[in-house]
Amino acid sequence: MKSEAKIISFLHTREMSTVEEMTNHLGFSRQYIHKLLDRLLDKELVEKNGRIPHVYYRISDMRTIDKIPNISLEKERFLFDHFLIVQATGTMLQGVEAMQYWCSIQNLVFNKTVDEYIETRKKYLDYLDNDGFINGSQKIRNTQGFKEIGVDHLFYLDFYAIERFGKTRLGTLMHYAKQGQNKSLMKIIVSEIKYRVANFINENQIEAIIYVPATIKRSVQIMEYFEKNLGIIIPLIKVKKIRNSIVIPQKALSKLVERIENAKKTFYVAENNSYQKVLILDDAVGSGATINEIALKIKTAGIAQEVYGLAVTGSFKGFDVISEL
Numbered sequence: 544m545k546s547e548a549k550i551i552s553f554l555h556t557r558e559m560s561t562v563e564e565m566t567n568h569l570g571f572s573r574q575y576i577h578k579l580l581d582r583l584l585d586k587e588l589v590e591k592n593g594r595i596p597h598v599y600y601r602i603s604d605m606r607t608i609d610k611i612p613n614i615s616l617e618k619e620r621f622l623f624d625h626f627l628i629v630q631a632t633g634t635m636l637q638g639v640e641a642m643q644y645w646c647s648i649q650n651l652v653f654n655k656t657v658d659e660y661i662e663t664r665k666k667y668l669d670y671l672d673n674d675g676f677i678n679g680s681q682k683i684r685n686t687q688g689f690k691e692i693g694v695d696h697l698f699y700l701d702f703y704a705i706e707r708f709g710k711t712r713l714g715t716l717m718h719y720a721k722q723g724q725n726k727s728l729m730k731i732i733v734s735e736i737k738y739r740v741a742n743f744i745n746e747n748q749i750e751a752i753i754y755v756p757a758t759i760k761r762s763v764q765i766m767e768y769f770e771k772n773l774g775i776i777i778p779l780i781k782v783k784k785i786r787n788s789i790v791i792p793q794k795a796l797s798k799l800v801e802r803i804e805n806a807k808k809t810f811y812v813a814e815n816n817s818y819q820k821v822l823i824l825d826d827a828v829g830s831g832a833t834i835n836e837i838a839l840k841i842k843t844a845g846i847a848q849e850v851y852g853l854a855v856t857g858s859f860k861g862f863d864v865i866s867e868l
Contacts, residue, residue, distance in 0.1 A: 546571065547579050551588060551602070559592065559599040592632055601632075614639070618657055625664050627712040629719050637712075660708055667705050667859070674746060675739060676700065679857055683831045693838030694850050698743070699828055699857035700736055714856050717765075717826060724763035733772045736855060740773055740824070743853055750818040752777055753841070755825040755833055756784040756810075765826055780821065780846065782837060783811045810837055814846050821847035828857035 549569055554560055565576050580600060583589040590603045623638035628645055630636065636644055642660065646653045670677050676698040683689070683697050703714040710718060713732070720728035744752070752775055757764045770779070810833075821841060823834050834852040841847045 546575075547583055547588075550576070550579055550583065554589065554600065554602050559601045561599055565600075590632065590634060592634075614654065614657060618661060621661055621664075622657065625712050626660065626708075627715050629715060663705060663708060667702055667711075670702075674742070676743065676853075677702065677857065679828065679831070683835065686831065689831075689835060691839060692835060693840075693842055694823070694831075694835050694852045695838075696747075696850075697828065697831065697834065697852040699854040700739060701856055702859045703827060703856040705859065711856070717856055721765045721826065724761050726763060726768065729763075729765055729768045730772070732855065733769065737773050740775070740853065743851075744775065744777065744822060747820065747822075747851055749820050749822040749851060750777060751780050751816075751821045751847075753780045753782050753812075753821065753823045753837065755823060755837065756782055758784055758809075766824075769824065769826075778816070778818075780812065780814045780841070783813070785809045785811055810840060812837070812840050812844060812846065814841070814844070817845050818847050820849045820851065822851045822853060825852070825854045826856070828852070828854040 550565060553565060553568060562573055562576050562580070565571070566573050569576070571579070580589065580591075584591060587603050589600050592599045592601065619639055622642050626641050626645075627635065627637040628641045630644070642657060643653060645651075646656050649656075672678055677700070679697045679699060680695075683694065684692055701711050701713045703717070704710045713735070716728050716732050716735075719725060720732060743749075754766045754770045757766060823837055825834055828834065831852075834854070838847075838850040838852065842850065
């Protein structure tokens with residue numbers, strides 16, 4: 544039996560294994576085990592999970608997937624640009640590989656599902672304006688529950704999720720980056736949105752920016768990461784989140800009226816300067832309460848004459864609550 548086959552055979556006997564365990568059972572040196580594992584990883588026959596010093600190897604889920612049927616280069620590129628999933632093990636797949644895996648666990652026909660996905664995704668892409676943004680201004684004005692609208696213009700870069708296929712590429716990245724406090728995923732998001740945000744600021748002649756502060760305490764805050772890495776050089780207006788003895792995050796509130804009340808009483812803006820146009824940047828627009836209440840506060844304080852809101856992702860059906868974020 545070849546050396547690589549011995550590792551595969553050994554991994555079949557257990558769910559996961561370390562290099563040390565393989566060394567002890569197979570009699571190979573650690574250096575040789577690593578060399579064999581690198582080959583098997585390249586062939587996608589095994590997967591690596593965890594981080595040094597706790598790294599584990601297992602048989603790859605991709606081994607159970609049938610050979611990918613032929614699709615056009617145009618469809619392949621579309622999938623690469625738009626379709627991304629994260630497996631339960633934490634492995635990120637994108638493009639054809641992601642769709643192939645998704646079809647396998649959903650027991651769906653690959654080519655038929657690819658066509659259905661592209662048709663569905665394009666329907667939602669039609670909501671992008673000529674500058675590549677989704678305009679949610681009219682939706683928030685038509686939403687029942689707001690006594691006053693403070694944000695003059697509201698946009699987002701993509702929908703958080705679409706029908707049947709769930710989270711979009713940006714929605715998936717946002718979800719796992721924020722919930723997992725994953726800087727690697729945050730870096731990917733920044734690389735994909737920084738020029739779009741910069742263009743939005745330039746096109747609309749924005750003079751100052753607000754990054755919506757977090758409610759839930761985390762060691763890595765995605766909005767703080769954006770502030771440090773998006774490279775926006777216009778003046779920064781600081782907004783503070785007032786923390787009471789019991790912290791109630793926006794995502795824990797299911798009713799719009801509760802979200803409005805929470806945002807109204809827990810955000811504080813301290814700024815002595817005034818600007819014509821100010822941008823409020825957030826990771827997601829669910830109910831729209833947070834951006835709208837901050838907009839009302841800075842207008843009342845004379846900080847801004849006109850307020851723009853921009854979120855990385857937003858809900859499609861009106862202003863539903865995105866409880867995951």
